[in-house]
Each structure stands twice: as C-alpha cells, then as structure tokens.
Amino acid sequence: MAEQEYTLVFDGRDLGTVTQEDFDFPNLWGRYKLFPDVSAVRELQHVMDYIAFSVRSAPLYQEDRADEVSSEEEAQFLDLIETDAWQLRDATGKKHDILVPLFEPDEQITWRWNIKE
Numbered sequence: 001m002a003e004q005e006y007t008l009v010f011d012g013r014d015l016g017t018v019t020q021e022d023f024d025f026p027n028l029w030g031r032y033k034l035f036p037d038v039s040a041v042r043e044l045q046h047v048m049d050y051i052a053f054s055v056r057s058a059p060l061y062q063e064d065r066a067d068e069v070s071s072e073e074e075a076q077f078l079d080l081i082e083t084d085a086w087q088l089r090d091a092t093g094k095k096h097d098i099l100v101p102l103f104e105p106d107e108q109i110t111w112r113w114n115i116k117e
Contacts (some may be wrong), residue, residue, distance in 0.1 A: 002053075003019050004090070005017065005029070005085070005090075006020065006096075007088070007089040008032060008086075008088060009086070009095065010047055010080075010085055011083075013038075014038075014089075015035065015040065015042070016035050016042035017031075017033070018030055018109060018111075022117075027110055027111075028111055028112070029108065029110045030109060031107050031108060031109065032103065032107055032109040033107060035072055042056055046077075046080065049076075051103045052074075052078045053073060053074070053077060054101075054103040054104070057074075058102060058103070058104040062081065065076075074089050080099045081098075083102075084097060084114060086098045086101060086114070087098055097114035098111045098112065099111065099112045099113075
C-alpha cells in the first residue's frame with residue numbers, strides 16, 4: 001500500500017502531519033509528527049495533555065493492563081474523546097472526519113474514520 005499523507009486537525013487547528021502506513025478495517029495506523037509550535041499554543045494545552053496521556057496509557061491497553069489506567073484521568077479527556085472535531089486533511093484539501101486518534105509511543109498513531117450517515 002502506498003503511504004498517504006495528511007494534516008492532523010483538531011477543531012480547525014493544524015496539529016501536525018500523519019503518514020498512513022497500513023490498515024486493517026476498521027483501524028488505520030501510521031506515524032505522526034506534531035508541528036513544533038503547537039505545544040506552545042495555550043488553547044491547545046488540553047489537547048497536548050490528552051496526547052501525553054494517550055502515549056502513556058497505550059502500552060497498558062496493548063498489554064491487556066487497561067485496569068491500570070486511571071478512569072479519573074481518562075475522564076478529564078471525555079470532551080476530546082467524544083467530539084467530532086478531529087479530522088485528517090489530505091493533500092487536495094479535503095477533510096476526512098475521524099474518531100479520536102490513539103497516540104502511541106514512538107510517534108505511532110491509530111485512528112478510525114468517523115463515518116456519518
């Protein structure tokens with residue numbers, strides 16, 4: 001499969017780049033790279049905190065140790081988990097809605113398309 005390049009967007013703000021490496025329906029995955037100045041944007045601090053939480057907790061989910069993830073900490077990000085504000089924008093400018101992406105160590109990312117009927 002040829003790699004597909006996207007811009008990761010949250011609520012109209014460009015966060016970084018995503019390179020899709022493969023998929024196994026319904027999951028798609030690849031690598032992400034946040035833009036350097038994103039972490040300094042005050043309005044995006046909550047998003048940055050979610051990304052850090054996701055990177056820390058992803059290995060626990062993958063090792064069937066989800067019970068070690070604090071439900072209180074996860075609850076702090078429900079607004080980001082349940083929102084329709086996540087998108088990937090392709091090279092043509094077309095926006096593709098996605099469900100909340102899972103950020104993993106080593107700049108790995110997994111997502112699903114948010115298909116609305």
